[in-house]
Amino acid sequence: MTQMHVDLTAVAYLVAAVLFILSLRGLSSPETSRQGNIFGIIGMVIAVVTTIMNPEIVSYDWIIGAIVIGGAIGFVIARKIAMTQMPQLVAAFHSLVGLAAVLVAASAFLHPTSFGIADAMGHIHTASKIEMSLGIAIGAITFSGSVIAFAKLNGNMSGAPIMLPARHIINILLGAGIVGGIAMFVVDQDLEIAGVHIFWIVTALSFIIGFLLIIPIGGADMPVVVSMLNSYSGWAAAGIGFTLANTALIVTGALVGSSGAILSYIMCKGMNRSFISVILGGFGGDGGLAVAGAA
Amino acid sequence: MHDIIVNPFIQQFSVFLLAIFVGYYVVWSVTPALHTPLMSVTNAISSVIIVGALIAAGPEAMSISKILGAIAIGLAAVNIFGGFAVTARMLSMYKKKK
Numbered sequence: 001m002t003q004m005h006v007d008l009t010a011v012a013y014l015v016a017a018v019l020f021i022l023s024l025r026g027l028s029s030p031e032t033s034r035q036g037n038i039f040g041i042i043g044m045v046i047a048v049v050t051t052i053m054n055p056e057i058v059s060y061d062w063i064i065g066a067i068v069i070g071g072a073i074g075f076v077i078a079r080k081i082a083m084t085q086m087p088q089l090v091a092a093f094h095s096l097v098g099l100a101a102v103l104v105a106a107s108a109f110l111h112p113t114s115f116g117i118a119d120a121m122g123h124i125h126t127a128s129k130i131e132m133s134l135g136i137a138i139g140a141i142t143f144s145g146s147v148i149a150f151a152k153l154n155g156n157m158s159g160a161p162i163m164l165p166a167r168h169i170i171n172i173l174l175g176a177g178i179v180g181g182i183a184m185f186v187v188d189q190d191l192e193i194a195g196v197h198i199f200w201i202v203t204a205l206s207f208i209i210g211f212l213l214i215i216p217i218g219g220a221d222m223p224v225v226v227s228m229l230n231s232y233s234g235w236a237a238a239g240i241g242f243t244l245a246n247t248a249l250i251v252t253g254a255l256v257g258s259s260g261a262i263l264s265y266i267m268c269k270g271m272n273r274s275f276i277s278v279i280l281g282g283f284g285g286d287g288g289l290a291v292a293g294a295a
Numbered sequence: 296m297h298d299i300i301v302n303p304f305i306q307q308f309s310v311f312l313l314a315i316f317v318g319y320y321v322v323w324s325v326t327p328a329l330h331t332p333l334m335s336v337t338n339a340i341s342s343v344i345i346v347g348a349l350i351a352a353g354p355e356a357m358s359i360s361k362i363l364g365a366i367a368i369g370l371a372a373v374n375i376f377g378g379f380a381v382t383a384r385m386l387s388m389y390k391k392k393k
Binding site: 037047057058069077087138234 | 302303304307310311312314315316317318319321322323324325326327328329330331332333334335336337338339340341342343344345346347348349350351352353354355358359360361362364365366367368369370371372373374375377378379380381382383384385386387388392
């Protein structure tokens with residue numbers, strides 16, 4: 001890659017990132033909302049085309065095939081879905097972003113050289129190990145959490161909160177397992193426990209905690225949860241963005257991450273619910289609110 | 296001094312931190328009726344993760360990584376096309392109501 005190509009690529013990603021900012025800004029008010037959607041589309045086209053122009057991308061068949069199939073499915077769903085089913089559709093879409101983040105992080109782990117994040121010996125750089133494991137963990141939580149949110153909103157699962165006994169202890173242990181596993185992976189890239197690579201153990205624990213964090217939250221609070229999961233998908237994207245040293249991904253991830261968190265806070269205020277108590281339904285340190293409610 | 300450049304991570308982190316603030320301020324004034332469209336457009340935008348998937352699926356040589364990349368492209372594409380299309384649909388209804 002020539003210097004000029006590298007610079008042009010960086011500028012194009014920056015333009016895409018700015019368009020995404022304008023898109024979110026546009027969606028905040030009715031007059032500019034449609035324009036905002038169009039800015040988002042243009043930003044996405046620029047990001048995708050810029051990436052495909054990268055000289056390291058040489059094989060297009062699968063790329064085009066996957067875009068055509070996925071795009072057609074997405075488009076048909078968007079046209080056919082009833083407006084009343086919008087919240088669960090958004091939840092379902094979040095689960096796909098989470099899963100995509102998991103797959104990208106997994107392929108970076110399996111094939112670090114094509115992402116340019118390993119030395120000649122195949123050792124992944126320390127920073128990249130931290131970023132990719134955070135990316136896969138948050139992506140996995142987004143996926144499994146969104147699946148539950150979808151099932152609750154769509155009526156495949158009762159909207160009533162499911163309270164496991166000792167759920168806080170289980171969650172704390174799982175969380176500690178994830179953090180500890182990431183630390184072990186960063187120290188020793190090839191660590192295996194009982195024949196399973198530590199990276200996959202972290203992934204599995206993250207999928208499980210995603211389920212457990214959302215099942216205790218009641219159906220009425222689900223829209224807030226969907227917005228929180230949106231925020232998570234942003235953080236996952238940012239993690240992968242650091243791994244790839246890609247400005248568009250980092251900016252977009254941060255943007256989606258923080259705006260999603262703020263939006264869920266605003267939604268809670270709108271519903272006259274305390275943000276903390278909604279989140280505590282799942283995360284709570286002591287579950288005092290839930291217990292008080294039951295008693 | 297000229298021979299020493301800032302660690303690229305610090306630069307990326309600066310951009311990351313500033314973008315968090317942008318995200319924070321940009322949505323504060325959103326009208327309640329636009330919550331769902333805003334969420335769906337944000338979701339579509341977060342599919343920019345497709346950039347990573349394209350890099351994974353790009354090399355000529357066949358590998359698990361390439362297969363995972365292609366699947367991730369498909370998932371992100373569902374989101375991109377579906378997300379923007381459904382947002383456009385919601386916004387057009389919103390306009391009619393007015």
